[in-house]
Amino acid sequence: MTATLDQQELLALDARHVLHPMSANAPSGRHPLVFVRGDGVWLEDAGGDRYLDGFSGLMNVNLGYGRADVARVAAEQMERLQYSPLFFGYTHPIAVDLGQRLAEIAPGAIEQFHYVNSGSEANETAVKLARQYFSVLGRPEKRGVIARRGGYHGATYGALSWTGLPIYQENVGGALDEVEHVAPTSVDELADAIDRIGADRIAAFIAEPVAMSAGLPLPPPGYWPAVRELLDANDILLVMDEVVTGLGRTGRWLGCAHWDLEPDLLVLAKGLTSGYAAMAAVGVTSRVVDTLRERTALFNSGFTMGGNQVGCAVALESIRIVEREGLLDRATWIGDTIRGRIADDMTELGVSGVRNIGLLVAFELEPAAGAEPGDAGRALVAAAIEERLLARAYGDTLVVGPPLVANAADADALTTRLRTALERVRAG
Numbered sequence: 314m315t316a317t318l319d320q321q322e323l324l325a326l327d328a329r330h331v332l333h334p335m336s337a338n339a340p341s342g343r344h345p346l347v348f349v350r351g352d353g354v355w356l357e358d359a360g361g362d363r364y365l366d367g368f369s370g371l372m373n374v375n376l377g378y379g380r381a382d383v384a385r386v387a388a389e390q391m392e393r394l395q396y397s398p399l400f401f402g403y404t405h406p407i408a409v410d411l412g413q414r415l416a417e418i419a420p421g422a423i424e425q426f427h428y429v430n431s432g433s434e435a436n437e438t439a440v441k442l443a444r445q446y447f448s449v450l451g452r453p454e455k456r457g458v459i460a461r462r463g464g465y466h467g468a469t470y471g472a473l474s475w476t477g478l479p480i481y482q483e484n485v486g487g488a489l490d491e492v493e494h495v496a497p498t499s500v501d502e503l504a505d506a507i508d509r510i511g512a513d514r515i516a517a518f519i520a521e522p523v524a525m526s527a528g529l530p531l532p533p534p535g536y537w538p539a540v541r542e543l544l545d546a547n548d549i550l551l552v553m554d555e556v557v558t559g560l561g562r563t564g565r566w567l568g569c570a571h572w573d574l575e576p577d578l579l580v581l582a583k584g585l586t587s588g589y590a591a592m593a594a595v596g597v598t599s600r601v602v603d604t605l606r607e608r609t610a611l612f613n614s615g616f617t618m619g620g621n622q623v624g625c626a627v628a629l630e631s632i633r634i635v636e637r638e639g640l641l642d643r644a645t646w647i648g649d650t651i652r653g654r655i656a657d658d659m660t661e662l663g664v665s666g667v668r669n670i671g672l673l674v675a676f677e678l679e680p681a682a683g684a685e686p687g688d689a690g691r692a693l694v695a696a697a698i699e700e701r702l703l704a705r706a707y708g709d710t711l712v713v714g715p716p717l718v719a720n721a722a723d724a725d726a727l728t729t730r731l732r733t734a735l736e737r738v739r740a741g
């Protein structure tokens with residue numbers, strides 16, 4: 314697309330005044346895409362071109378774009394009461410309703426929810442809770458964290474330290490210490506790390522059920538039960554980062570449900586509000602909450618906007634929509650359909666290892682002769698943009714996952730555009 318004069322001005326001002334997140338990762342040689350409206354799985358740019366969003370924003374827009382039902386709930390709530398704190402003896406009915414609903418979705422022992430504004434804040438809070446739990450039990454030295462290589466947990470200091478991608482730790486004056494990273498699907502490496510560090514120095518293991526940023530390696534069937542057993546044996550709390558996988562993305566309410574896995578701390582964000590409000594939540598077991606309540610007067614954490622009425626109302630409505638529109642089954646159906654089409658139609662175009670868990674679909678790209686790692690992924694993402702399809706590459710692993718409201722025609726459009734993009738890359 315050639316930028317119009319208005320757009321050129323906008324882009325010049327953008328370059329001057331907007332410091333973009335993770336901007337070093339922006340695809341080089343391309344001006345930013347300028348989106349101005351959306352509906353369903355589609356985004357429209359300033360020039361009127363429609364793009365199929367195969368990455369759901371940042372894998373957060375589960376309910377799709379332009380929903381009047383969510384907008385109405387948010388607007389009504391803003392008019393009635395947009396804010397009163399949850400700090401210092403205040404509460405409000407929507408926070409209570411949401412906590413009750415999330416407790417039904419979460420595994421049995423998780424009864425309490427603490428609200429924050431982002432996945433990073435939620436992970437920070439979950440690890441703080443784990444450390445506080447052991448500290449009030451008289452074990453303050455049990456505070457180290459084991460995380461996984463390739464995992465992403467956010468951009469704040471704690472979260473970037475648990476993130477297993479070194480680029481996020483560069484030039485920030487040092488990550489937190491007492492963090493160890495292990496391979497994403499190896500129980501043995503986790504067991505070795507626990508032995509080496511000593512269980513009495515480790516508070517938590519933080520992990521996504523399936524780590525998208527590690528290229529979506531699906532855990533072997535025995536992985537999660539063995540991890541849970543190992544953590545229990547060593548009294549280490551499991552912080553399950555369900556920022557991407559939670560609230561339907563994998564075809565279940567929670568990714569951990571695929572293995573009947575019960576975390577001690579459950580982290581929810583993105584799909585909780587699909588981008589219609591900033592909102593995240595940490596689910597906590599009664600064991601942790603009761604211990605803190607019995608032994609300290611203070612859970613010393615919280616953010617001004619955490620659990621504001623608008624965020625809670627949007628989250629509650631989002632959960633109702635997932636139920637009303639059968640989006641868990643749809644995520645499985647559309648995800649399996651996309652995976653099947655890619656596996657059936659695109660292997661001769663250098664695609665292998667096609668896999669999915671619900672509407673998270675990934676595959677490997679064969680690099681061209683002499684290419685650097687990541688070149689094939691970057692080339693396909695750029696070619697897909699030319700086909701008006703948004704996707705994301707982690708190295709040479711491509712990940713697609715449109716909003717859960719995608720229908721059969723959207724799945725068709727996605728795979729057709731993807732195939733054309735692959736052909737473009739092959740043609741050089």
Ligand SMILES: Cc1ncc(COP(=O)(O)O)c(C=O)c1O
Nearest residue numbers: 431432433465466467554556557
């Ligand atoms: C698995 C996971 N955890 C945590 C985060 C951080 O969430 P936020 O960007 O809302 O702080 C992300 C963001 O992409 C994520 O993918």
